[in-house]
Structure formats: C-alpha cells, structure tokens
Amino acid sequence: MGGYSLTELGSIFVMQGFSGLSLFCVFLLMALGLAIIFGQMGVINMAHGEFLTMGAYSTYFLSSLADSKFPGFLNYYFPFAILLGFVVAFIMGYLLELVMIRHLYKRPLDTLLATWGVSLVFQQVFRSAFGAREVSATLPPWLLGSVKPTETIDIPLNGLFMMGLTLCLTLLTFLYLFRSRWGLRVRATTLNRVMSGSVGINTKKVDRLTFALGCGIAGVAGAVFTTIASTGPTTGSLYIVDTFLVVVFGGAASLLGTIASAFSIAQAQSIMEFFMTSSMAKVFTLLGVIAVLMARPEGLFSTRVRK
Amino acid sequence: MTMRMTDHVNGLGMSVAGRIRKAIPAAILLGAAVAAHAAEKLPTAKVMTTGLAVTDDEVTVGILHSLTGTMAISETGSVEAEKLAIAQINEMGGVLGRKIKFIVEDGASDWPTFAEKARKLLVQDKVAAVMGCWTSASRKAVLPVFEKENGMLYYPTFYEGLEQSKNVIYTGQEATQQILAGLDWIAKEKGAKTFYLVGSDYIWPRTSMKIARKHIENVLKGKVVAEEFAPLGHTQFGSLINKIKLKKPDVVFAAVVGGSNVSWFKQLKAAGITADKQTLLTISVTEDEVLGIGGENLVGFYSSMKYFQSLDNPNNKAFVPAFKKMWGEKSVIGDVTQAAYLGPWLWKATVEKAGSFDVDKIAAASPGIELKTAPEGYVKIHPNHHLWSKLRIGQWLADGQAKVVYESGLIEPDPFPKGYQ
Numbered sequence: 001m002g003g004y005s006l007t008e009l010g011s012i013f014v015m016q017g018f019s020g021l022s023l024f025c026v027f028l029l030m031a032l033g034l035a036i037i038f039g040q041m042g043v044i045n046m047a048h049g050e051f052l053t054m055g056a057y058s059t060y061f062l063s064s065l066a067d068s069k070f071p072g073f074l075n076y077y078f079p080f081a082i083l084l085g086f087v088v089a090f091i092m093g094y095l096l097e098l099v100m101i102r103h104l105y106k107r108p109l110d111t112l113l114a115t116w117g118v119s120l121v122f123q124q125v126f127r128s129a130f131g132a133r134e135v136s137a138t139l140p141p142w143l144l145g146s147v148k149p150t151e152t153i154d155i156p157l158n159g160l161f162m163m164g165l166t167l168c169l170t171l172l173t174f175l176y177l178f179r180s181r182w183g184l185r186v187r188a189t190t191l192n193r194v195m196s197g198s199v200g201i202n203t204k205k206v207d208r209l210t211f212a213l214g215c216g217i218a219g220v221a222g223a224v225f226t227t228i229a230s231t232g233p234t235t236g237s238l239y240i241v242d243t244f245l246v247v248v249f250g251g252a253a254s255l256l257g258t259i260a261s262a263f264s265i266a267q268a269q270s271i272m273e274f275f276m277t278s279s280m281a282k283v284f285t286l287l288g289v290i291a292v293l294m295a296r297p298e299g300l301f302s303t304r305v306r307k
Numbered sequence: 308m309t310m311r312m313t314d315h316v317n318g319l320g321m322s323v324a325g326r327i328r329k330a331i332p333a334a335i336l337l338g339a340a341v342a343a344h345a346a347e348k349l350p351t352a353k354v355m356t357t358g359l360a361v362t363d364d365e366v367t368v369g370i371l372h373s374l375t376g377t378m379a380i381s382e383t384g385s386v387e388a389e390k391l392a393i394a395q396i397n398e399m400g401g402v403l404g405r406k407i408k409f410i411v412e413d414g415a416s417d418w419p420t421f422a423e424k425a426r427k428l429l430v431q432d433k434v435a436a437v438m439g440c441w442t443s444a445s446r447k448a449v450l451p452v453f454e455k456e457n458g459m460l461y462y463p464t465f466y467e468g469l470e471q472s473k474n475v476i477y478t479g480q481e482a483t484q485q486i487l488a489g490l491d492w493i494a495k496e497k498g499a500k501t502f503y504l505v506g507s508d509y510i511w512p513r514t515s516m517k518i519a520r521k522h523i524e525n526v527l528k529g530k531v532v533a534e535e536f537a538p539l540g541h542t543q544f545g546s547l548i549n550k551i552k553l554k555k556p557d558v559v560f561a562a563v564v565g566g567s568n569v570s571w572f573k574q575l576k577a578a579g580i581t582a583d584k585q586t587l588l589t590i591s592v593t594e595d596e597v598l599g600i601g602g603e604n605l606v607g608f609y610s611s612m613k614y615f616q617s618l619d620n621p622n623n624k625a626f627v628p629a630f631k632k633m634w635g636e637k638s639v640i641g642d643v644t645q646a647a648y649l650g651p652w653l654w655k656a657t658v659e660k661a662g663s664f665d666v667d668k669i670a671a672a673s674p675g676i677e678l679k680t681a682p683e684g685y686v687k688i689h690p691n692h693h694l695w696s697k698l699r700i701g702q703w704l705a706d707g708q709a710k711v712v713y714e715s716g717l718i719e720p721d722p723f724p725k726g727y728q
Contacts, residue, residue, distance in 0.1 A: 004553070012553050015578075019545025026543065124375070132379035134566060134599035144603075146579045156577030228577075229542045230569035230599045234377050238540050238566065273546035278537040279508050281546075 011152040020270035022159040025166040027262035029224060030239050031246040032173060033217035035258040038247055040190050041210055043101060044108060046115040048243060049236025050122035051215040054092060055085030055222025056137075056231040057130055063137035063226075075140050082165075085223035086216045093215025097208045105207070119236065126233035134232035143227055158227035165224055169217065170259065176213075177255065186210050190253070249289050251299030260300050265289065348404030355664045357457075360433040366405040366664060368393070368651070369412060369428035371439030371449070376416025377565070382441045384595055385463050385647035386411070387634045389438045392651035395629070402655045403664070410434065418448035425449040429456040435664045436461065438650040441643070443467060443510055450475070459666050461650030464643050465590075465612075467514035468722040473670045476653060477693045478686075479646040480613055481722045482515050485590050487522055488698040488715040489611030493558055493588050494527045496713075501530050503556035505547065505563060505571075507591075508536035512562035515590060518727045519560055525726070532556050537563065542570040548578045551585075561589040568596055572604045582607020588700075593641030594707060602707035614645040614683040615701045615709045626682040639707065645682050652678055653688065685717070693720030 034048050059081035066073040096118065104111045143161060146154040177183035188196040189206045197203050222231075229235070250261030265285060272281035293299070351363050360367035370389050372382040393407045401407055410432055414421035421440065428434045429452065436459040440446040443466050453460050453474040460475045468481035493499050502523050506512025516534055523529045532554045535547060551559060563571045568591060575581075587608040594616050597605060616627060616639060626648070630640055653676060658664055661672035674690040687695045695717045701709025 008553070012549055015552070016546065016549050019543075019549060022545060023543050127375065127379070132375075132383055133595070134380050134569065136569060136599050136601045138601070144576065146577055148579070154579035156574070158573075158577055228570055228573060230566055232377075232380055232566060232599075235566065238542065270543075270546050274550060277535055278541055278547065282538055 007150075008152060011150065014153055015155070016270070016274055018155055018159065020267045022156070022162060023270050024263050024266035025159075025162050026225070026228070027242065027246050027266050028170065028259060029162070029166055029221035030218075030243045031250075031258050031262055032169065033214040033221065034243050034247050035214075035250070035252075035255055036173070036177075036217070037211055037214035038244075039252045039254065039258070040186060041207060041214075042108060042252075043105070043211065044112045044115065045101075045214075046112060046240065047096070047119040047122060047236075048215075048218055049238070049240040050119045050126075051089040051093060051218035051236075052222035052225070052239055053122070053126060053231065053233070053236040054089045055082075055219030056226050056235060057126060057222075058085040058088050058219070059223045059226045060130070060135050060137045060231055063139075067138050074138065075142070078140050078143065081137070081226075082220055082223045085219035087219075089219025089222070090212045090216035094208060094212035096215075097211040101211060102204065102207065123233045123236070130233070132233060134230040134235075136230045137226040139227060162224055162227065165220075169220060173217070174255065182206075182209070245286075245289065249293065249299055251301040254299075254301040257299055257301030264300075349662070354403055354662065355435075357665050357667075358433060359435045359664055359666075361405065361435060361664050364405055365408050366402060367408045367410060367432060367434050368654075369410050369432065369434040369437040369439065371412045371414055371421065371424055371428060371437050372441060373416040373445075374411070374413040378414075378416040378441055378445075380565075380599075381595065381643070384638075384641060384644035385438075385441060387638070388463075388630070388640070388644045388648035389651060391630055391633050392648050394633070396651055396655055402658050403662075407651070414440070414445055418444050421445040422448045422452050425452045425458070425460075426456065429453070429458040435459070435658075435666075436654050436669075438463075438647065438654075440464070446470075446475075457666050459654070459669055461654060463647035463650060465646070467511045468724070469514065471691050471693075471722050473692075474666070475692060476650075476673060476688065477720075477722075478649045478653065479643060479694075480696060480698075481693055481720050482518050483721050483724045483727070484613070484693075484696060484698060484718045485611055486515060486519050487526075488718060489588060489590070489609075489700060490519060490522055490527060490560070492700055492713050492715075493586065493609070494529060497557065497586050499529065499557035499586065501532050501554075501556045501558070503532055503551055503554055503559045504534040505551075505559060505561045506536050507541075507562065507564045507567055508538050512536065512564070512591075515562050516560075518724065521727045537567060537571075539565065539567065541567045544571050544574045545578075548574060548580065551580065552578070557586060559585060559587040561587060562591045563589075564591050566599075568592065569600045572600045572608075576604045592703075593643065594639040594709070595641035595644065597703065597707040598639055602703060602705045605703040606705050608703055609712075610701045610703065610709060611698060612642040612701060613696045613698055614640075614642045615699060615711055616640045617701075617708045618683065618699070618711065620682075620684055622680050622684065623682040649678060649681055649683075649686065649694075652680070653686075657688075687717075689720050691720060691722060693722055695719060 037043050037045050062077050062081045066077045143158050146156045185201045185206050189203045193203055246262050250257030269281055269285045272284055351361055355361040372386050373379050397406050412424040414424055428437055438461045440462050441464050446462055462475055463478050465479040465485050504516045506516050520531050523531055590611050592610045657669050657672050657676050661668040673688045676688045678686050698715040699711050700713040702712050703709050
C-alpha cells in the first residue's frame with residue numbers, strides 16, 4: 001500500500017471515521033431544529049440559518065465580554081454561551097411566530113417568501129450590530145487542540161465536545177417529543193389539528209412553543225459551530241441548503257429519518273472526499289440524494305399523516 | 308396671488324444674485340492669491356476637455372465597493388483606505404488645486420450591480436476616476452463598462468493576472484509577483500521538495516495553483532503530491548486534513564478564501580497540524596483574515612504578501628497611526644487595504660504629470676509614475692499598468708501581526724507569464 005505502514009493506515013482510518021462522525025454531528029445539529037419546524041409543523045422556515053447565526057453571535061458576544069471585562073471567566077463561559085444562544089433564538093422565534101408565522105399556516109408558499117424576507121432583515125441587523133467583517137469567538141483552552149490516544153492519531157477536542165452535545169440534544173429532543181405531555185400534544189396537533197383542538201389542546205400555544213423550540217435548538221447549533229468556523233452576517237445562508245437537504249432526504253416528518261439522513265450524507269461526503277476532491281464528492285453526494293428521492297419521494301423514512 | 312408669490316421669489320433671487328455679485332471681487336482676489344500661492348492652478352478648460360466632473364475648485368471621483376453582502380467583510384478595509392488617502396490629499400491642497408469630492412456606490416457583492424453602478428458613476432456622475440472592485444468577478448463585470456465609457460479604474464486586489472487594460476491600473480500584485488518569489492524562498496530556506504496545493508474552487512486559486520505547479524515542477528524541480536480545491540464556503544476540512552497527514556508534504560501551499568479560511572485553520576490546529584510539525588505557506592491570509600481566524604490558530608505559518616502592517620519603514624510608521632486615528636485603534640491593515648490606499652495617490656501623481664484629468668492622457672502618462680511615499684516602500688507603474696513591487700514573507704504571531712522574515716527586490720509585473728499557461 002504505497003509505502004505506508006499498517007499503523008499509519010490504521011490511524012488514518014480512525015481519524016477518517018472520526019471526521020465522518022463529526023460531520024454527521026454538524027448535519028444533525030443543523031437539521032434538528034428544522035426537523036421540528038418543517039417536519040412537525042410544515043413551516044418552510046428560510047430564516048432558520050439566521051437563528052443559527054444568532055446563537056453564534058451570542059457566543060461571540062459572551063466571549064468578547066469575558067475577554068475584555070472578566071478574563072477569569074474565559075475558561076467557563078462556553079456552557080453559558082450555549083444557554084444564551086438557546087434563550088436568544090427561542091425568544092426571537094417565539095416573537096416571529098406571534099407576529100408573522102401564525103398568520104401564514106394555511107399558505108406554505110407564502111411562508112417561504114416571508115421567512116426569506118425575514119432572513120434578509122436579520123442579516124442586515126447582524127451587519128449593523130456586529131459589522132460586516134467575520135468574527136471569531138475566543139475559545140476556552142479546553143476546546144483547543146487534540147487528544148492523542150496513540151502517537152499517530154489526533155482526535156480534535158472540539159469534535160469530541162460537539163459529539164457529546166449532539167448526543168445530549170438529540171436525546172432531550174426525543175424525550176420531549178415522545179415521553180412528555182408537551183410532546184404528546186405536539187404529535188397530536190401534527191396528526192390531526194381539528195381533533196386535537198376539540199379534545200382541549202391549545203393548538204395555537206403548541207405551535208408557538210414548537211416553533212420557538214426549533215429556533216432555540218438552531219441557536220445551540222450556532223453556538224457550537226463557533227468552535228469550527230467563523231461568524232459573519234451571512235453565515236446562516238451557508239448552512240441553510242444542507243439543512244433542508246438533510247431534512248427532506250430523511251423524510252420530513254420523521255426525526256429518526258433526519259438522523260439516518262444526516263448520517264448517510266455525512267459518511268458519503270466524508271469518505272468520498274478522501275478519495276476525490278471536495279467539489280466532486282459534493283456532486284456525487286447530491287446525485288445520490290437525487291436518485292434516492294426519485295425512488296422514494298417521501299424521503300428515507302416517511303410517517304403516514306392523515307391529511 | 309400667484310403673481311405676487313412669483314414676484315416675491317424673483318425678488319429673493321435678485322437679492323441673492325446681488326449678494327453674490329458683491330462677493331465676486333473678493334472671491335477673485337482670494338482665488339488669485341491661492342493660485343499665486345499654489346502656482347499650478349490651471350483653468351478647468353485646460354485640464355479637462357472631455358466633460359468630466361471637474362470644476363475650478365473640485366474634482367469628483369467614485370468609490371465602488373461592496374458595502375453589503377458577503378464581500379463587505381473584505382472590501383470595508385479598502386473603502387477606509389481610499390477615504391483616508393483622499394482626505395490626506397485634500398489636506399495637502401488637492402489635485403491640480405482642486406479638492407477631491409467622492410461618491411460612494413455599493414456593488415452589494417453582486418457582479419451585475421457592480422456593472423450598473425460603474426455605468427452610473429461614469430455616465431451620470433462623470434467621475435474623473437474610480438477606486439474600486441475587489442473580486443476578479445466584479446472587475447470582469449465592470450471592465451467592458453470602463454472600456455466603452457473610457458473611465459479609469461484603480462483596482463487594489465492581488466489577482467490571477469492574464470488581464471491588461473488601458474482603463475485599469477492594478478495596484479495589487481498579479482499572480483507571479485506573489486507566488487514565484489515565495490516558493491523560491493521556501494524551497495531554499497526549508498529545503499522543500501514536495502508540495503501539497505490547497506485552494507478554494509474558483510478562478511484565482513485555480514490560476515495561482517497552475518502557476519505554482521509549473522514553477523515547482525520546472526524551476527524548483529520539486530514534486531506536487533496533490534492539488535485540491537474545496538467549494539467556496541466549505542467548512543469541513545477533516546478528510547482533506549487526513550489526506551495531508553498521509554502524504555506528509557514538506558510544504559502545504561494554500562489559497563483558501565472567505566469563511567472557509569477560518570474553518571481550514573481552526574481544523575488544522577485541532578487536528579494537531581501546527582507550525583512545529585508542518586510548514587505552511589499561504590497567499591490568502593492578511594491581517595484582515597487573521598481577525599476572523601484568530602492569531603493563535605496561525606502561529607508560525609507563513610504568508611506571502613507585498614505588505615504587512617508591521618513593516619518597518621518611515622512611510623508605514625506614518626500610515627498606520629493615521630489609519631488608526633481615522634478608523635479606530637482596533638482596526639487592522641491588510642495587504643489589499645494598503646494597495647487600495649495607493650490608488651488615489653497614484654492617480655494624483657499621474658494627473659499632475661499629465662497636467663490633465665482626461666482619461667486618455669492619464670492612461671498615457673501612467674507608465675513610469677513613481678510613489679516614494681507608499682507604505683509598502685517604493686512602487687512604480689509598469690507600461691502594462693501593473694506595479695513594480697517587492698514580495699515579503701511574514702510569519703504569523705499570536706497577536707495577529709506578522710514578523711517579516713524575507714523581503715525580495717523589486718519584482719517586475721508579468722500578467723501574461725510565458726511558460727506558465
């Protein structure tokens with residue numbers, strides 16, 4: 001094998017597997033919020049990326065605050081940044097639903113246009129507030145560098161952190177949707193809105209909280225992404241295409257489908273990237289997605305919903 | 308009623324005209340004094356014969372950059388530098404005794420918008436020159452407009468070359484000026500034989516890597532072990548980094564741009580590829596980019612540029628504080644920002660040599676124009692409308708500044724390099 005020793009190839013294999021897994025986490029984090037909003041509620045939220053950006057800017061805000069005012073806090077701010085990202089995006093999502101989205105539930109195509117407009121407004125607000133240049137949060141030292149289980153293997157710490165967080169967030173989302181009273185109401189509303197209303201579920205309240213929750217999760221994703229990328233006013237638009245791709249490919253209404261789809265797209269992309277250029281890997285991934293969607297228009301997993 | 312109002316208005320007009328008439332002798336005296344003092348103020352009819360926006364006291368130029376959209380990140384610095392240069396020129400008395408007035412237009416990171424705004428500046432505003440554009444795409448979009456309407460563009464960005472126009476002065480480096488001397492240095496200094504080329508997937512990195520490959524293979528007798536391009540906006544470099552680890556090149560030569568650049572360096576560091584284990588030379592990182600990437604992720608890597616903020620010469624020591632005074636203590640100055648600063652100064656020197664604002668005369672007078680006050684040192688316009696300039700290698704420090712470790716002699720611009728196509 002081209003003059004490489006077996007240990008070397010083994011290490012590369014491990015690191016390559018890890019980079020596939022961390023890409024999977026990125027995709028899943030991005031898509032989780034949208035899976036709830038688009039999958040459960042059917043709202044095409046083009047401003048989803050901007051909620052992500054909100055989380056990222058919250059992190060940047062806290063890090064620069066810690067940097068300039070409380071240097072001792074720099075080690076510990078990150079968990080608070082994640083919390084702040086969630087709260088900010090949750091509140092903005094709540095307000096957006098209240099002001100705009102709820103008037104558009106019966107007109108999905110109009111939501112597409114309206115939320116796209118909202119995303120442009122948000123981008124300009126970010127630009128006015130934080131400037132046009134991209135910024136980077138100062139990361140706490142424990143997120144930098146890598147662990148070395150053997151001499152030739154480097155596992156990035158931020159990747160490990162992201163994996164742990166993705167696992168927690170996914171579990172929480174599952175527990176919320178399938179093991180809590182609220183989740184029951186969300187699922188009931190998705191399945192049959194009129195019937196849910198008649199058995200006493202406040203469907204309007206369910207909608208508002210579900211939407212806000214989806215946005216809040218996007219905020220968390222944004223906060224975590226500051227460990228791998230920079231933040232600019234248009235960062236959100238970088239992620240939005242991949243996000244929709246993952247959700248649609250997985251089968252819009254299925255959370256399990258989103259996970260399976262994030263996993264397969266990430267692994268396909270990551271493995272092919274190793275053997276060809278990133279651009280070509282992307283081409284083949286997209287071709288694969290198209291082929292699967294032609295055979296299964298509903299996506300990988302589809303739940304039957306009574307219309 | 309209507310009559311009376313008109314009368315009243317006329318009356319007012321008369322009185323204003325009267326006042327002006329009374330003031331005229333004073334103005335003439337003052338003007339004469341100024342002219343005698345400057346000894347070079349020529350009548351407008353003499354210095355401008357093509358209907359440009361030039362009056363006895365003012366000349367209008369355009370500033371055309373992206374103030375919004377994805378490119379605003381990069382272009383903001385150029386706008387700031389151009390405004391500073393214009394303010395300084397005005398303080399010194401302007402150009403041919405005329406103060407520079409500027410009109411700022413927003414290209415909005417959208418290439419057709421750039422063309423439209425360029426047409427507006429040239430046709431409607433009749434500006435004498437335009438400082439502007441950043442990406443090659445925007446320059447390619449406005450080029451036909453400048454050639455048709457016969458305008459003058461001062462373009463600040465280092466770019467891929469393969470272009471030359473009567474209507475453009477390129478104040479940044481073309482590809483060979485940035486790449487060849489840098490590769491020579493790293494091959495000699497580090498004894499590098501194998502190179503891994505990484506770039507974003509569009510025209511500038513592709514052309515640059517083509518030139519780099521030819522130079523490595525034909526001149527340095529080295530080997531390119533791989534050439535990779537990641538899509539613009541790519542944020543996941545895990546697989547690519549693993550490939551680099553497998554190939555173990557002597558040098559990684561990189562031209563990754565925009566947001567991708569940040570992910571690329573953050574992930575290199577996270578994967579344990581740091582300067583003590585891997586030599587990396589990039590042609591796409593200036594102080595501006597370091598702001599976003601974070602100095603700690605770049606420590607020890609090299610950039611190949613013609614200007615670094617830390618340059619130690621008298622011109623730069625005056626330029627950096629002036630820039631910070633105008634735009635804030637925290638602002639940084641990258642290679643392109645400095646090149647943008649040269650635009651107005653080169654134009655002023657050319658206008659004064661030509662004794663005219665007319666574009667044809669400026670284009671003809673440009674070759675040979677020197678600027679000894681440039682922050683990068685000394686520059687001169689070549690007959691091919693690019694600049695003679697030096698190349699520097701900077702090694703990045705944790706505070707986001709670079710230590711200059713190598714400086715070449717003046718390099719002749721060669722936008723159509725033979726043997727590199």
